[in-house]
Amino acid sequence: MxxxxxxxxxxxxxxxxxxxxxxxxxxxxxxxxxEWVEAREENAERYSVYLPYIAESYVLDDYLEEIKEDSELSKEVLTELQDIEDDYDDAIEWIRKYIDEGAELIPEKKVHxxxxxxxxxxxxxxxxxxxxxxxxxxxxxxxxxxxxxxxxxxxxxxxxxxxxxxxxxxxxxxx
Structure with a gap:
């Protein structure tokens, strides 16, 4: 007590x-x-890419950097990726062409x-x-x-x- x-x-x-x-x-x-949640395109603070082939989602910029550093893709294909820069439409088309044809861009924003x-x-x-x-x-x-x-x-x-x-x-x- x-x-x-x-x-x-x-x-x-x-x-x-x-x-x-x-x-x-x-x-x-x-x-x-x-946490990051799906958002409308006009409210996006970042994009993730969903790859249905492996059922995984990655932050787009990080994913593209990882591909550039650790990829087994040909030099020509990686050069094409280098030329994309910050165009998200081109980036998702490149991913669909070389990684996963069903890939989707997911706009996200950070919420408290x-x-x-x-x-x-x-x-x-x-x-x-x-x-x-x-x-x-x-x-x-x-x-x-x-x-x-x-x-x-x-x-x-x-x-x-x-x-x-x-x-x-x-x-x-x-x-």
């Missing part, structure tokens, strides 16, 4: 003194990150996401989770503060944790 009370006292202090990242109470932290199944009472715990589990996240993963809006039980619980007078228990135990 003493260890539990000590834990609650330390949690109370942390809740009262941590950075709130501009969020109202009650607040909690999650893991924010970024909140990772599912992440909820922490303290920012420090969220940071620690990201560090210990970085293999599950991108290099852009970060703590993300959220407000438990219209959650009266969460609000009451966090208010109790932040304001409880621990000396009142000590007084009760002495009686």
């Amino acid at each position: 003493y260890q539990d009370i000590q834990f609650l006292k330390e949690l109370q202090n942390e809740l009262k003194t941590q950075d709130i990242d501009g969020q109202a109470a009650p607040r909690f932290w999650t893991v924010g990150d970024y 996401i909140i990772q599912p199944d992440t909820m922490f009472l303290t920012k420090a715990e969220a940071k620690s989770h990201i560090t210990l589990n970085k293999h599950h996240y991108s290099s852009e993963a970060h703590t993300y503060a959220m407000t438990a809006w219209r959650a009266p039980k969460v609000e009451r619980l966090l208010n109790i944790l932040e304001t409880f007078e621990w000396k009142s228990i000590e007084t009760l135990n002495k009686r």
Whole structure:
């Protein structure tokens, strides 16, 4: 029981003194990150190429560089690739001609996401989770503060944790 009370006292202090990242109470932290999603052509920040022959998708620029460096294709074919430069239509036609006739260009944009199944009472715990589990996240993963809006039980619980007078228990135990 003493260890539990000590834990609650330390949690109370942390809740009262941590950075709130501009969020109202009650607040909690999650893991924010970024991922690439399919987008309309006019919103594309990059392109990926889907190769149905091997059922794989690659970032187009990286894929083209890999072909240039590690390819077993003829010098003439690689020279043709070199001449394409940044024309995506020409690049996909080249891929269809020499790699996979069913290849498709996929326009993508980067969006912010909140990772599912992440909820922490303290920012420090969220940071620690990201560090210990970085293999599950991108290099852009970060703590993300959220407000438990219209959650009266969460609000009451966090208010109790932040304001409880621990000396009142000590007084009760002495009686």
